[in-house]
Amino acid sequence: MECISIFEMLKIGVGPSSSHTLGPWRAAERWLGELKQAGKFKKTRFVKVYVYGSLALTGKGHATDYAIMLGLSGADPEHIPVEDIHQTVARIKNEKTLSLAKELPLPFDPDIHIIFKREFLPFHANGMEFEAQFADGSVLSDTFYSIGGGFVVKEEQVYTSHNKKVFRRFPFPAQKGTELLAHCKEERQSISEIVLENERSLRSDEEIDAKLKRIWDTMLGCMYKGCHTEGNLPGGLKVRRRAYDLYFDLMTVQKTYNTPEEWLQSIRKTKVKFREILKWVSCFALGVNEVNASLGRVVTAPTNGSAGVIPAVLMYYMVIDNHKANFEHVKKFLLVAGEIGSIFKKGATISAAMGGCQAEIGVSSAMAAGALTELLGGSPEQVLIAAEIAMEHHLGLTCDPIAGLVQIPCIERNSMGAIKAINAAELALQTKPENIRVPLDKVVSTMWETAKDMSSKYKETSEGGLAVEVFLSDC
Template sequence: MECISVFDMLKIGVGPSSSHTLGPWRAAERWISEMKAAGSFTDIKNIKVQMYGSLSLTGKGHATDYAIMLGLSGANPETIPVEDIHGIVLGIKESNILNLANEKKLAFDPQTDIVFNRKFLPFHANGLKFEAILQDGSKKSRTYYSIGGGFVVTEERKNAKRKIAKFNTFPFPITKGTELLAYCEQEQKPISEIVLENERSLRSDTEIDEQLQRIWGTMLECMYIGCHSEGKLPGGLNVRRRAFEIHKNLMLEAGTYNAPENWLKTIRQTEVKFRQILKWVSCFALAVNEVNASLGRVVTAPTNGSAGVIPAVLMYYMVIENHEADFEHIKKFLLVSGEIGSIFKKGATISAAMGGCQAEIGVSSAMAAGALTELLGGTPEQVLMAAEIAMEHHLGLTCDPIGGLVQIPCIERNSMGAIKAINAAELALGSDPSEAKVPLDKVVQTMWETAKDMNSKYKETSEGGLAVGVFLSDC
């Protein structure tokens, strides 16, 4: 059984896409590590990178070529100053020199050495191959697949069941919702505590808290930056940032602040009516994904394209529902949301290139709905019911980004997913789970069946839907 940590589901990285940016970035790092382990790194003379399928079709809009160059250069997506990204890439383009792993300078022309192939590889829609010519003229190549959420695998994964089993260290291995509920009943614990016990099998309490603090800090800073940045997004669609104006209007009567933490406290003092709540939740979600679209730093939750839903719903709880909320509440929320996301990843997919946007916004909404339900006092059964409700009303959602950019309709979808998550939580809290007609496991299965039936042009290829119905010239 594959053990997926909360920190696998919630990764810190650079936008705009976990599958098209963070995944290829990590694949480049992994390829370099493997070449070093094989003793071939110092013999590399030339490099060529081949991209296939969805990575190729929407790679330009998703900055996949940027990610590959940055990954090959040795930059870390978790720590690189985002303001340096364009300068590094521009330097490679102008000089046609790549400093491989920041250790070895090679001739490298991005125009010819990064190849966008339209064909799909059979294993997964997001394929890329690194090819190296060594000093003696021999060739080395390796193919990777970016399967969503920043996860990268090789094709051997289909034979990996035996290999993974020996690394199964979780005391409560979980594949399905029914298994999770059985553990909660057996141990008489809420979902967050079951997940915490699993995490303790991998790292100490101090490490868990530090990493969760870091994830929340990145989410909060991302919302803060998005709410205080104006202008238009890059990419050619001329999309104007909206979080800035919404935030400014909501904060008219508020006090002053000088940091994200003080900002959160100040928001709690603003007027709260139903319309203001809707605006705040939308503002938080839009802010994150506007930062994401600008190659800013976000947390995959479970992907970059859906990164705004979870922080928006968690902020809703902290600034609307519970002004006394502290790190323990944040911790529970992130633990529960991560576990729900892993159930979808194991039983279906979190890749829009495989399942459409139901696999991104749908899953993030389900994650947020379940996590909010536990914080609001819901039982484990109600938590999974909320997750099911949220996904049920995203089934069939296509991925059709205009211009291959993670902007239209992606940014707004985060706002809608956050609102649906809150609504799903309230519906579950007011319901008797024993009377639910659709269990979470059934909706996971249905989502996967829907994904397999969905036409490929609605799976992050920009070959159907809004992507062809709206022309760049119209923007």
Template sequence: MESISIFDMLKIGVGPSSSHTLGPWRAAERWISELKSAQMFDEVVNIRVHVYGSLALTGKGHATDYAIMLGLSGTDPVEIPIKDIHAIVADIQETQILNFGNSKSISFDPKTDILFHRKFLEFHANGLQFEATLKSGKTKKNTYYSIGGGFVVVKERKNAKRNIATFNSFPFPIQKGTELLAYCQSENKSISEIVLENERSLRSDAEINEKLDHVWKTMLECMYIGCHTEGKLPGGLNVTRRAYDINKNLLYGSHVYDSPEAWLSTIRNTEVKFRQILKWVSCFALAVNEVNASLGRVVTAPTNGSAGVIPAVLMYYMVIENHEADFEHIKNFLFVAGEIGSIFKKGATISAAMGGCQAEIGVSSAMAAGALTELLGGTPEQVLMAAEIAMEHHLGLTCDPIGGLVQIPCIERNSMGAIKAINAAELALGSDPKDAKVPLDKVVETMWATAKDMSSKYKETSEGGLAIGINMSDC
């Protein structure tokens, strides 16, 4: 049984895509590590990278080439200063020299050494192969698959499950929602308490708290940056940032604050009529994905394209529902969200290239709905009911980004996913789970069946839907 930590589901990285940007970046890092382990790194004299399928079709819009260059340069997406990204890439493009692994200079021309192929590899739509020429003249090739959410594998799904190298023995191993509920009932614990016990098998409480605090602060800072940055997004669509004006108008432009935390406190003192609540939730979600679209730092939750839903719903809880909310509430929210996301990853997919946008916005909405339900006092059964409701009403959602950019319709979809999550939580809290007709596990199965039936045109290829209905020239 695949054991997935919440920190696998909630990764810190750089936008605009977890599968098309963070995944290739991590694959490049992994390749370098494997070359070093095989005593081949110092023998490398030339590099070529082949990108396949969805990675190729929307790679330029998702900055896949940037990610590959940054990964090969030995930079870390968690730590790299955002301002350095364009400078590093520009230097490689201009000099045609790559600082391979941040330790040796190699001739590298991105125009000829990163090759985009429309061909799809057999296992997954997001395939890439790294090819090194050694001093001996021999070549070393490694193929990786970016399967969504920043996860990178080298073998097909069933083998990857059997060969998990890091850990496979949670005290409460969970594959399905029914198993999670059984543990909650037998142990008389909430979902967040069960997840905490699993995490404790990997790291200390101090480490858990430190990592969760880093995740939350990254989310909050991302919302803050998005709400205080105006102008147009890069990429050619000329999309206007909206979070800035929404935030300004809701605060009436008269408040003074100098940090994300002070901003949060200020929002708590604003008017909270129904329309204002809708606007704030949308504002938080838009802010995150405007940062994501501009190669900013976000938390993959569970993907970059859906990174705005969970922060927006968590902020809703903190600024609308509970002004006394503290770090314990944040922890529990993220515990539940991460666990629900892992159930979808194990039973279906979180990759839009495999399942359409239902696998991204749908999953993130389900994660947020379940997490909010626990914080609002819901039972474990109601938590899973909320997650099911949220996903049920995202089934069949396609991924058809205009220009291959994570902007239209992706940014607005985060707003819609957040609102749906809150609605799903309220529906579940007002219902008896015994009366539910569709259990979570069935909607997971249905989502995967829908994904397999969905035309490839609607799986992050920009070959159908809005992607061909609206041309770049129209924008």
């Protein structure tokens, strides 16, 4: 039974893409670790990286080359000051030198040593081959795959070495929604309570709370930054940041805050009508993904491209629906969301390169819908009904980013996914489980079948859809 921690589904990293940025970054780190373990690290004289398939086709727009350089340099995507990213990359490019793992200076020119190859490797669309050349002329290479959400695997492995350490330890493992509901029924507990027991098999309550608090603080800080930053996004499309303008149009009280938490409290004082609710949710979602598009720090939920849905829906609950909401509500929300995301990962995919945008925005909307339903008092059955409704209406959604950038249509799709999640939760709360005809497990398997049938040009390759209908010259 595959056991995936919610902290694997909700990772802190740097934008714009979990599969094309965070994944290659982590792959580079892991490869360096294996070089050291093999006793080959200090003997290395040159390194090359070959990038394949979807990674190659949209890698420049997704900053895959940046991620590889930063990973090889030993920087940590969770903690690196984002303002240092461009400086570090510029230094490597200008000096044609890279300090491998911050220890071993090597000649390195990204135009020569990072090779983008359009062909696809058989195992997965996001393949990378790392090659080390040694003083005696010998060469050692290894291939990794970024399978979505920052997960990295080798072809001969089903799971990462980190995950192997935590498998078969969950007291309530669930591969499918039906298994999760069976645990809830047998234990007479909510989904969040079942998931919490699983997490307790890996870490203490204090560690769980600290990690969840850091995730929420990152989400809140990301929304705050997005709503207070104006101008155009980088990349050449000249996309105007919209969260800033939308936020200051919505804010009806005088600015009296200095921190993200004070900001949250100030929003609670605004007068909100139905139309403004839609705008607020969109504002939060847009803000997150505008930060993501500019190499900012976000939480993969379950991916970077869909990072705005869950924070926007949780923020909706905290500032619109329940002004008394506190960390305990945040905790329940994230526990449920992470579990729903893991069910989709086990039964289908969270990689747009494998399943199109249904695997990103669709999954994030399902995660948010189910989590919101529990906070609103829904039963475990209604939680999964909400997740099913949200995904059902994202089936077939393609991934066709213009110029390979995580901007159009990606940013707006997060606001759409958040609105759908809220609507799905409300519909689920009015639904009796015995009247349901499409259970969550059926929509998971349907999503996977749809993914396999989808043309590769709609799977994060920028070879179809908007990506070929709209050009940089049009913008």
